[in-house]
Amino acid sequence: xxxxxxxxxxxxxxxxxxxxxxxxxxxxxxxxxxxxxxxxxxxxxxxxxxxxxxxxxxxxxxxxxxxxxxxxxxxxxxxxxxxxxxxxxxxxxxxxxxxxxxxxxxxxxxxxxxxxxxxxxxxxxxxxxxxxxxxxxxxxxxxxxxxxxxxxxxxxxxxxxxxxxxxxxxxxxxxxxxxxxxxxxxxxxxxxxxxxxxxxxxxxxxxxxxxxxxxxxxxxxxxxxxxxxxxxxxxxxxxxxxxxxxxxxxxxxxxxxxxxxxxxxxxxxxxxxxxxxxxxxxxxxxxxxxxxxxxxxxxxxxxxxxxxxxxxxxxxxxxxxxxxxxxxxxxxxxxxxxxxxxxxxxxxxxxxxxxxxxxxxxxxxxxxxxxxxxxxxxxxxxxxxxxxxxxxxxxxxxxxxxxx
Amino acid sequence: xxxxxxxxxxxxxxxxxxxxxxxxxxxxxxxxxxxxxxxxxxxxxxxxxxxxxxxxxxxxxxxxxxxxxxxxxxxxxxxxxxxxxxxxxxxxxxxxxxxxxxxxxxxxxxxxxxxxxxxxxxxxxxxxxxxxxxxxxxxxxxxxxxxxxxxxxxxxxxxxxxxxxxxxxxxxxxxxxxxxxxxxxxxxxxxxxxxxxxxxxxxxxxxxxxxxxxxxxxxxxxxxxxxxxxxxxxxxxxxxxxxxxxxxxxxxxxxxxxxxxxxxxxxxxxxxxxxxxxxxxxxxxxxxxxxxxxxxxxxxxxxxxxxxxxxxxxxxxx
Numbered sequence: 014x015x016x017x018x019x020x021x022x023x024x025x026x027x028x029x030x031x032x033x034x035x036x037x038x039x040x041x042x043x044x045x046x047x048x049x050x051x052x053x054x055x056x057x058x059x060x061x062x063x064x065x066x067x068x069x070x071x072x073x074x075x076x077x078x079x080x081x082x083x084x085x086x087x088x089x090x091x092x093x094x095x096x097x098x099x100x101x102x103x104x105x106x107x108x109x110x111x112x113x114x115x116x117x118x119x120x121x122x123x124x125x126x127x128x129x130x131x132x133x134x135x136x137x138x139x140x141x142x143x144x145x146x147x148x149x150x151x152x153x154x155x156x157x158x159x160x161x162x163x164x165x166x167x168x169x170x171x172x173x174x175x176x177x178x179x180x181x182x183x184x185x186x187x188x189x190x191x192x193x194x195x196x197x198x199x200x201x202x203x204x205x206x207x208x209x210x211x212x213x214x215x216x217x218x219x220x221x222x223x224x225x226x227x228x229x230x231x232x233x234x235x236x237x238x239x240x241x242x243x244x245x246x247x248x249x250x251x252x253x254x255x256x257x258x259x260x261x262x263x264x265x266x267x268x269x270x271x272x273x274x275x276x277x278x279x280x281x282x283x284x285x286x287x288x289x290x291x292x293x294x295x296x297x298x299x300x301x302x303x304x305x306x307x308x309x310x311x312x313x314x315x316x317x318x319x320x321x322x323x324x325x326x327x328x329x330x331x332x333x334x335x336x337x338x339x340x341x342x343x344x345x346x347x348x349x350x351x352x353x354x355x356x357x358x359x360x361x362x363x364x365x366x367x368x369x370x371x372x373x374x375x376x377x378x379x380x381x382x383x384x385x386x387x388x389x390x391x392x393x394x395x396x397x398x399x400x401x402x403x404x405x406x407x408x409x410x411x412x413x414x415x416x417x
Numbered sequence: 418x419x420x421x422x423x424x425x426x427x428x429x430x431x432x433x434x435x436x437x438x439x440x441x442x443x444x445x446x447x448x449x450x451x452x453x454x455x456x457x458x459x460x461x462x463x464x465x466x467x468x469x470x471x472x473x474x475x476x477x478x479x480x481x482x483x484x485x486x487x488x489x490x491x492x493x494x495x496x497x498x499x500x501x502x503x504x505x506x507x508x509x510x511x512x513x514x515x516x517x518x519x520x521x522x523x524x525x526x527x528x529x530x531x532x533x534x535x536x537x538x539x540x541x542x543x544x545x546x547x548x549x550x551x552x553x554x555x556x557x558x559x560x561x562x563x564x565x566x567x568x569x570x571x572x573x574x575x576x577x578x579x580x581x582x583x584x585x586x587x588x589x590x591x592x593x594x595x596x597x598x599x600x601x602x603x604x605x606x607x608x609x610x611x612x613x614x615x616x617x618x619x620x621x622x623x624x625x626x627x628x629x630x631x632x633x634x635x636x637x638x639x640x641x642x643x644x645x646x647x648x649x650x651x652x653x654x655x656x657x658x659x660x661x662x663x664x665x666x667x668x669x670x671x672x673x674x675x676x677x678x679x680x681x682x683x684x685x686x687x688x689x690x691x692x693x694x695x696x697x698x699x700x701x702x703x704x705x706x707x708x709x710x711x712x713x714x715x716x717x718x719x720x721x722x723x724x725x726x727x728x729x730x731x732x733x734x735x
Contacts, residue, residue, distance in 0.1 A: 327689070328682030357685075361673040362700050366691035383692055388703035396710035403717045410721050414728035415527040 052081040054114060056089075056143045056152040058124065064159040067134065068201075071126040071158050075102065075141060079114040085145055086113050089122065092153070093140035097129030100139065126158060134160045172268030173198050173206060173234075175261065183277035186252050186314045192244040192274050193223065196263055198234040204265045206232045208242070212259040215249030220261075232263070246276055253344065254280035254315050280315025280344070282375035294383040300358040302331075306351045307380060309371055311342040317373045322350070325368040329357035332367060342373075354384055362388045420524040424532025425539070432502065432540050441501055442544060445494070446551065452487050453552040456480045457559035471695060472670050474564035475571060477556045479669050487552060488668055491545075491579050492661045493615060496586040498544065500607045502537045503590030505600040507727065512600065530591070530727045534720060537587040542580050549576055567670075567698055574702070575668050578709065581716050582660040586611065588719035595727045614655040622651035638680050645678040656715060663708035670695035675705060 059074040079085055088111045091100045101108050103123050114120045126139060139156040174197040182190045196206065208230055210218035219228045221243040234240060244261055259274040288307045297303035311317045320339040324332035335351040342348055354367055369380045432438050460476050478487045485493070507530070510516040520526060549572060556562065564572070589610060593603035626648035630640060652658040662675040673696060681689075702709075 325684070325688075327685030329685075359680075360685075361679065361689070362704055363673045363689060363696060364692035364694055365685070365688045367688065381691075388700055388706075390703060392706050393703060396706050399710050400713055400717075403714050403721075407717055407721045407724075410725055411527060414725060415525065 049080055049082055049117075052083055052085065052145075052149065054079050054081060054085045054087060054145065054150050054152070056087070056141075056154055058141065058154045058156050061155060062157045062159070064161060066161050067132070068128070070128075071124075071156075073124050073156075075122045075124050075154070077112060077114045077120040077122070077143070079116055079118055079120075082116055084113065084115045085150075086111060087143050087145055087150075087152075089141065089143040091124075091139060092142040093138065094126070095137040095139070097132055098137065098139075099127045099129070101125050102141070124156070126156075128160065132160060134162045172200060173263055173265065173270040175263055175270040175272035177272055177274065180273065181275045181277060183279055186248050186250075186254070186278045186281045188248075190246040190248075190276050192246070193241055194244055194261065194272060194274075195239055195241050196232060196234065196270070197239040199237065200234075200265075200268060201236050203233065203235045204268075206234060206263045206265040208232060209262040209264070210244065210259060211262070212246065213249065213252070213257045215252070216257070216259075217245075217247040218259060218261075219245045221245055244274065246274075248276065248278055251314055251344075252278055254278050278314070281313040282315055282317060282373065283311070283313035284317065284320070284371060284373050284376045284378045285310040285312045286369075286371050286378045286380050293381060294385065295354070296385045296387055297354055297356050298387055298389055299356050299360050302353045302355045303384070304351060304353055305382065306349055307369070308347050308349050309339060309342065309373075310347045311344050311373075313376065314344050315374075316344065317342050317376065320348075320371060320373040323370040323372060325370070326354075327357065327360070327365055327367075330360070330365075330367070331355040332369075354382070356384070356386045360386050362386055420528040421532045421535070424524070424528055425536050428533050428536030429539060432536065437501060438540070441498055445498065445544065446548060448485075448490060448494075449487060449548045449552060450555065452485055452490060453477060453555050454559065456486065457556060460560060472565075472568060473560065473562050474553075474556060474568045475668055475670070477552055477560075478572070478575070487548075488575075488661070488664055491582075492657055492664075495579065495583045496611050496615065496657070499537070499541065499583040499586030499588075500590045500604075500611060502540055503587040503594060504604040504607045505594055506533050506537070506591045507594045508598055508600050508603055509594075511598065526728060527724070530724055534587065534591060534723075537591070538580065538584050541583045541587065545576055545579050545583070570698055571667055571670070571701075574698075575664055578660065578663055578667065578712065581712055582656065585656055585712065585716040585719055588716060588723060592719060592723035592726065595723050595730065615657050618655040618658070619652055622648045625651050642678055642680045645676070649676065653711075656712065659708050659712050659715075663705045663712055666696070666701040666704050670698075670701060672696075672701075673704070675708070 055078045057076045057078070059076065063071050063073065065071055075089070077087060089102055090110060091102065094100050101124075103109060103125065105123070109122060112120050112122060124139075124141060126137075128137075137158045137160070139158065140153060141156065142151070142153045144151040175194055176197065177192055177194045179192065182192065184190060198204065198206070208220045210220070212218045220230065220232075221228055223241045223243050228245075229242070232240065232242065244259075246259060248257070255278055257276045257278065259276060261272050261274060263270045286307060286309050288305065295303050295305045309320060318341045320342065322334045322338065326332050331354070333353045333355075335353070339348050339350075352369070356365070363386060365384045365386060367382045367384045369382065371378045371380065456477055460473065460480055463476075463480070464473065480486055507516070510519065516529075519529065553564070553572070556564075586607075590603070590607045593606045593610075594600070597603040597606060626644045629647050630644035635641065653662075665675055666672045671693075696704075
C-alpha cells in the first residue's frame with residue numbers, strides 16, 4: 014500500500030517538474046534548478062581523534078567543501094596547540110595559510126603535528142580554525158591526539174623484521190629453491206642491513222634482489238621502508254630426502270631480524286644400468302637360453318621402489334629376469350639382475366637387438382643387447398661323422414672289390 | 418699306385434685333345450667372361466650412392482648380369498660339363514675293345530675307374546679354377562677392388578663346392594657309361610637325369626606343394642610357410658637345389674637362411690634391422706653344412722656305386 018502511494022507521489026513530482034520546466038525561461042533552467050545556497054563552505058578533519066606511539070608524527074587531511082554557488086577564499090590556521098608541539102598546515106608542497114575552494118569543489122590540506130622531544134604520553138588537543146575573509150563563515154575543528162605509553166611502544170618492533178609468506182618449500186634434491194622474504198625496516202633512519210644465512214652443510218644459500226639475478230650480501234633500506242628479496246637455496250649434491258631448516262638473519266647495528274625457513278627434499282630419482290664389464294653383446298643358440306647379468310644402480314637420492322623390467326624382443330623369443338622385479342634400492346645401492354634370453358627355435362642366424370627397459374619410480378633406463386644367434390655346431394659334427402662314414406664305406410668297397 | 422698315375426695322365430691327355438672338351442670349355446669361358454663383364458658394368462651403377470658397400474667382390478659372382486649370375490650358370494650348366502666328360506668313359510673303351518686290352522696290361526681294374534674319375538675331377542677343377550681366376554682378374558680390372566681375406570676364403574669354398582657338385586654329375590655319367598653299352602644311350606640317360614633334376618623337380622615341387630598344402634590364401638602366413646617347406650623338401654631331392662642352397666650363404670654373406678620364405682614378425686624385423694651386418698664365414702658355413710655334407714655324400718656314394726658295378730662286371734666276354 015505504502016509502495017503504491019509513494020509511487021503516486023513520485024509521479025506527481027515528476028509531472029510538476031515537467032510542468033515547471035516547460036514554463037518560459039527554459040534557458041535558465043539550470044541556474045533556477047540549482048537550489049544551493051549562495052554561499053556555503055565547511056571544513057572537516059579526516060581523523061578528529063588519533064592515537065599514536067611516542068615520537069611519531071601526526072598527519073592527516075583537512076577537507077574543505079564548498080557547497081555554495083560562489084567560489085570562496087578561506088584563511089586557515091591552528092588556533093590551539095599543546096605546548097612543545099609543532100604544527101603546520103600544508104599542501105603537498107607548501108605550508109599554507111589560506112586556500113581557494115571553487116564552487117562545488119573540495120580541497121584537501123594536510124595537517125601535521127609533531128610532538129616535541131620528551132612529550133609525555135597523554136591526550137593533546139588541537140584546534141584548527143578557518144574563516145572567509147569577510148568573516149561570514151567561521152569554521153573550527155577540534156583534533157585530539159593521544160600519545161601512547163612508552164611500555165606500549167617498546168613492545169612494538171623498532172628495528173627490522175623478516176617476513177615470508179611461504180616458509181616451507183618442497184621439491185627434488187636437484188632443484189633450486191627460492192624463498193621470497195620481505196625485509197621491513199622500522200628504523201627511523203636509513204641503514205645498511207647485512208644478510209646472513211645458515212643452512213645445512215654443503216648447501217648454497219644466496220640472497221638476490223627480487224627479479225634480479227645478482228647476488229647480494231647487504232641491503233640499504235630507507236626509514237620505514239620494506240623490500241622484498243629472494244633467498245635462493247641450492248641443496249648439496251646427494252642430499253638425502255628430508256627436512257632441512259634454514260635460518261636467515263638480517264642485522265644492522267643494534268637492530269636485527271630473523272626468519273626460519275625450511276626446505277623439504279623429496280629426493281631425486283635416477284637409475285644407472287649396465288653390465289659389469291660393459292659388454293652389451295651376447296651369443297645365443299636357437300632355442301637355447303643364454304645368460305647375461307646386468308646391474309641396476311640407484312643414482313638418485315631417494316629410495317627407488319618397485320623397479321620392473323620390460324623387454325623389446327623379436328616375436329617368439331623369451332626374455333626372463335631373475336629376480337623379476339626389485340622392490341626397493343637404497344640410494345647408491347646396486348642390484349644384480351640375471352637375464353635369460355632364449356631365441357626362437359627358427360630364428361635366423363645373425364645379430365638381433367634385444368632392448369631392456371628398466372622402469373623404476375620416476376626414472377627409467379634402457380639397455381640394448383646385441384644378441385648374436387649362432388648356428389648350432391652339432392650339425393657340423395654330425396656332418397663330419399657322415400662324411401667319415403661314407404669315406405670308410407668307400408674304402409671298404411675298395412678293399413672288398415679292389416685288386417681284381 | 419703306379420698304374421693310377423698312368424691312367425690319370427693318359428686320361429687327361431685324352432680330355433685335352435678331344436674336340437668336344439675344347440668346345441665346351443670355350444663355351445663356358447665365353448659365357449663366364451660375358452657374364453662377369455656385364456656384372457662388372459652393372460655393379461658400378463648399383464654401387465653409386467651406397468655409402469660403404471661390403472663384399473663387392475663377391476657380387477661379381479652373385480649379381481645377375483644380362484641373364485645369369487655365374488653361380489646360377491654353374492648350377493644349371495655345370496652338370497653338362499660333368500656329363501660330357503664322363504658319359505662315354507667306360508663304354509667307349511669297351512666298344513672300341515681297348516678295355517680288355519688295357520686290363521691285359523699289369524693294371525688293376527679299380528685303378529682304371531679311379532684314374533678315370535680322378536682325371537675327370539682334375540679336368541673340372543682346372544676349368545673352374547681358371548674361370549674363377551679369369552673373373553677375379555676381370556673384377557680387378559673393371560672395378561679396381563681388391564678382395565678381402567674373407568672374400569678369398571668364400572670364393573675358395575665356393576670353388577670346392579662347385580667342383581664336388583660337377584664331380585657328382587661326372588660320377589652319374591660314369592655310372593651310366595658302365596651300365597649302358599651304347600654311348601648314345603648313356604649320354605641320353607645322363608641328359609634325361611640332368612633335365613629331370615634341373616627343371617622338372619622344381620616345377621613338380623611347386624605342384625606337389627600346392628596339392629599337399631591346398632589352396633593357401635596369401636594372408637595366412639603359417640600356411641604359406643608350410644607350403645614353402647613342402648616345396649623346399651621336394652626340391653632338395655635335386656642335387657642342383659642342394660648346390661644352390663649350399664653356395665647361397667657362402668657366396669652371399671648377407672644371406673641368413675637358405676629358406677626362400679622366412680616368416681618374420683615386425684618386432685623381429687626391427688630387431689634384426691638394428692644390426693644388419695653380414696654373417697661371419699664360420700656362421701655361413703654352419704648354416705649350410707647339411708647341404709655340403711649331403712652334396713659330398715651323394716658324390717661319394719654315386720662314385721662308390723659306379724665302382725661296385727664296374728668291379729663286378731664281366732669284361733672278357735666282350
